[in-house]
Amino acid sequence: MTGADTPAATAPEMVPVAVLDRFCPMHVIVGPSGHVRAGGPTLARLVAPTPLVGARFLELFELIRPRSVQSIAALRDLDGSRLRLRLRARPRYPLKGMIHVLPSDGTSGTGGGAILNLSFGISVADAVRDFELTGADFAATDLTTEMLYLIEAKSVAMEESRRLTHRLDTARRDAQHKSLTDTLTGLRNRRAFDAILAQALQAGTPFGLLHLDLDHFKQVNDTHGHAAGDLVLRVAAQRMLAAVRQDDVIARVGGDEFVLLLPGMDDTAALAAIADRLIGALREPVSDGIVQHRVSASIGGTLSRHHHPPDADAIMATADAALYAAKGDGRGGHALHAPDSPSAGGVLPSRDPGDQRGPDADTRWS
Amino acid sequence: MNGLINRAIDRFARDTYGDALWEEEIDRLGIDETAFEPLMPCDPSITTRIVTALAGRLARMPDELLEDLGTYLVSHPRSEAVRRLLRFGGVDFAEFLDSLEELPDRARLAMPDLDLPPIALYLHEGGVCRVELGLSATAGVRFGPVLVGVLRAMADDYGALVLLDYRGADARREIIEVRLLDEAFARGRAFDLGAGRAAG
Numbered sequence: 001m002t003g004a005d006t007p008a009a010t011a012p013e014m015v016p017v018a019v020l021d022r023f024c025p026m027h028v029i030v031g032p033s034g035h036v037r038a039g040g041p042t043l044a045r046l047v048a049p050t051p052l053v054g055a056r057f058l059e060l061f062e063l064i065r066p067r068s069v070q071s072i073a074a075l076r077d078l079d080g081s082r083l084r085l086r087l088r089a090r091p092r093y094p095l096k097g098m099i100h101v102l103p104s105d106g107t108s109g110t111g112g113g114a115i116l117n118l119s120f121g122i123s124v125a126d127a128v129r130d131f132e133l134t135g136a137d138f139a140a141t142d143l144t145t146e147m148l149y150l151i152e153a154k155s156v157a158m159e160e161s162r163r164l165t166h167r168l169d170t171a172r173r174d175a176q177h178k179s180l181t182d183t184l185t186g187l188r189n190r191r192a193f194d195a196i197l198a199q200a201l202q203a204g205t206p207f208g209l210l211h212l213d214l215d216h217f218k219q220v221n222d223t224h225g226h227a228a229g230d231l232v233l234r235v236a237a238q239r240m241l242a243a244v245r246q247d248d249v250i251a252r253v254g255g256d257e258f259v260l261l262l263p264g265m266d267d268t269a270a271l272a273a274i275a276d277r278l279i280g281a282l283r284e285p286v287s288d289g290i291v292q293h294r295v296s297a298s299i300g301g302t303l304s305r306h307h308h309p310p311d312a313d314a315i316m317a318t319a320d321a322a323l324y325a326a327k328g329d330g331r332g333g334h335a336l337h338a339p340d341s342p343s344a345g346g347v348l349p350s351r352d353p354g355d356q357r358g359p360d361a362d363t364r365w366s
Numbered sequence: 367m368n369g370l371i372n373r374a375i376d377r378f379a380r381d382t383y384g385d386a387l388w389e390e391e392i393d394r395l396g397i398d399e400t401a402f403e404p405l406m407p408c409d410p411s412i413t414t415r416i417v418t419a420l421a422g423r424l425a426r427m428p429d430e431l432l433e434d435l436g437t438y439l440v441s442h443p444r445s446e447a448v449r450r451l452l453r454f455g456g457v458d459f460a461e462f463l464d465s466l467e468e469l470p471d472r473a474r475l476a477m478p479d480l481d482l483p484p485i486a487l488y489l490h491e492g493g494v495c496r497v498e499l500g501l502s503a504t505a506g507v508r509f510g511p512v513l514v515g516v517l518r519a520m521a522d523d524y525g526a527l528v529l530l531d532y533r534g535a536d537a538r539r540e541i542i543e544v545r546l547l548d549e550a551f552a553r554g555r556a557f558d559l560g561a562g563r564a565a566g
Contacts, residue, residue: 129560135457148559149454153476156447164405 023139024117030057032104032112034072042137043118046087057116061095062086076101076114085118091130096121120144125151182252184230185237193251193259197312200261200304208265210275210301211319212240214282215331217256220293232286232293239281244274259319266305268338275299275334283332298326299334306339367479368408368506369401375416376402377445378438383424391419407479410506417507429511429532436515440523451476452520453557459526460549463487463495463517483509497542501535510540517544525554 017038020027025042039052047060063069065084069077079101087093097118104112120127124144127133138144176183180192188196200207214236221229233256240250240258249261260278265271278297285292300322304310307318318337326335379388395415401408421428439448455465455472465472470482483500490496497517499510514532521528527548533541 125560127560129558132558132560134557134559135454145454145559149451149472150475152447152454153451153472156451157477160404164403167403 020115023141025137025139026118028052028057028116028118030072030075030113030116032072034058034075036060037113042133045131045133045137046093047089050089060088062088064094072113075099076112079114083116093127093130094121094123095119124148185233185252187237187241187258188249188251190251190253193249193253193261194312196249196251196261197315200263201310201312204310206264206266207304208260208262208271208274208301209304209315209319210260210262210271210278210299210334211316211323212258212260212278212297212299213323213327214256214258215296215298215327217295220295224288224291224293228288228291228293231288232295235286236282236295236297239284240278243277243281259316266303268303268336271301271303272334272336275301275336279332279334296332298323298331300324300326300336301334302337306337367477367481367504368410368413369406370404370477370480371413371505371507372408372416373402373404374439374445375413375420375435377442378435379420381442381444382434382438387423388420391423392416395419405477405479410504413506429508432507432511433515433518433532436512436517437519438515439512440516440519449519449523450557450561452516453523454559458549459521459524459528460546462520462524463544463546466497485513493546495544495546497544499540499542501538501540508535508540510535510542514542517542522552523555523557525550525552527551 017029020029020038021040025040026046028039028043029037031037034056036053036055036057044052047055050060052060058070058072058075063075063078063083063085066078066081069075078099081099083097083099085095085097087095095118097116099114099116101114102111125148128144128148135145178191180188180195182189197209214232217229217232220232233252236258237250237252240260244250244260244262247263249263251259251261253259260274262271262274265274278299282295282297285294287293300319302315302318302322304315307315322335322337326333329335376388379391397412397416400406401412417428417431421431424431439445440452441449451472452462455469456462464487466485467487469485473480473482481502481504483502483505485500486498488496488498497513499513502509510532514530517528518530521530526546529543529545529547531543531545533543535541
């Protein structure tokens with residue numbers, strides 16, 4: 001077994017304490033009585049002001065794994081085990097450790113005792129801060145300093161990354177705000193529409209403008225939730241796109257409000273026909289697979305040629321007022337601004353309002 | 367890595383010469399703010415232009431400016447993180463000096479894109495240490511003068527007395543001579559291993 005003439009076999013019991021102090025500054029040598037005979041300088045700092053040497057090991061440290069032990073005999077039974085311990089004194093730091101039991105016929109006075117080497121494990125960063133440890137408190141071979149470096153370097157990098165994410169997020173919101181597309185429906189947004197309207201006015205070519213509002217949309221949203229509302233808006237957008245010409249522009253300018261710019265349009269009857277087509281398309285229920293959602297549309301419209309000179313605000317205001325008139329007429333219909341019409345004081349209500357209220361020449365909007 | 371270098375120059379210039387001068391210079395060069403995004407790549411030629419322009423504006427040599435940048439990085443409170451990360455290199459200045467060779471690896475651990483040139487250390491008689499710094503093709507600036515500034519400030523930080531001599535560059539490396547006169551010349555600044563987390 002232990003051949004006295006083979007240095008390799010006898011070395012462990014011959015290791016001078018000074019070597020352990022240097023290589024394992026958190027080691028502790030426990031004598032057969034359970035009292036600490038010697039210990040590394042870093043471990044001594046941990047238990048200070050209680051002197052490490054002379055104290056009963058189990059009064060300084062509480063064993064948790066593999067099991068709690070109360071006596072030196074029980075501790076000896078853990079020879080070779082990986083240990084989890086805790087400082088008994090506050091802040092009761094968790095520690096990891098290994099134990100090697102010394103043979104009872106040892107000559108160093110520690111025979112029947114044990115050598116333990118301890119470390120902080122994962123809580124090392126907190127421990128270093130709380131015990132004000134420095135690089136000199138760890139062996140040069142110990143990777144603690146490197147680990148602390150890494151923790152700190154990574155948290156600096158992480159903080160920078162967090163800032164970048166924040167800046168990019170702000171930029172994204174900004175870009176979204178400035179973008180020309182309504183992200184929900186894929187239609188143009190108000191910003192895009194304003195630009196297109198300005199362009200059309202600049203070009204001086206005739207166009208029609210419709211202001212469309214979904215009726216009963218709020219009920220869908222309130223009753224069935226935003227997901228249902230979003231679905232209705234997306235389907236409505238597709239149907240509108242299908243109902244107009246390739247060059248016509250549709251923009252979503254509010255929750256359930258849309259405006260359409262129809263280039264080349266200079267005829268009230270043709271404008272009315274498109275409005276009717278849109279209303280018909282939007283009257284069809286929208287199914288989400290379970291519920292049939294029903295909305296309708298009210299539309300107000302005008303032609304650029306009725307404005308002298310054409311002006312964006314005036315055209316929009318006229319279409320808006322016509323929409324208001326259409327709603328006043330009962331939902332699901334349209335009203336067109338038609339100053340050259342002999343009847344109706346400039347408004348041509350649709351002939352078939354969805355809610356079956358008779359045509360009304362009320363022009364309170366004009 | 368040039369976003370990070372540019373950011374360092376940006377901080378240095380603002381804290382040393384004021385926002386007005388710096389912003390005027392950047393506007394004049396027409397450099398976009400994304401060039402100063404630390405985690406984003408950036409063309410090294412922009413870094414070169416920034417340094418040249420700033421040096422011109424201040425009527426100083428670019429190398430002098432870069433040395434001040436190195437000192438700033440260690441000693442200014444705004445870049446305390448740099449000082450702390452460097453202090454992990456050793457418990458005293460001699461050990462810190464020894465750790466210089468692993469600086470590029472340490473930097474890479476912190477930020478994988480941070481590609482510092484290789485550093486080699488040669489110890490000579492009488493406490494003289496020669497630091498050789500490979501030339502970086504991708505930095506857009508010379509690191510040598512920056513490292514001189516860093517070493518000067520780190521010596522102060524450790525309380526060591528050193529003489530530094532930037533010997534210039536040849537085709538493949540820059541050379542710095544460090545003469546460690548007194549390891550414990552003055553009381554250095556405290557370094558608490560665990561303070562970074564407490565502060566953060």
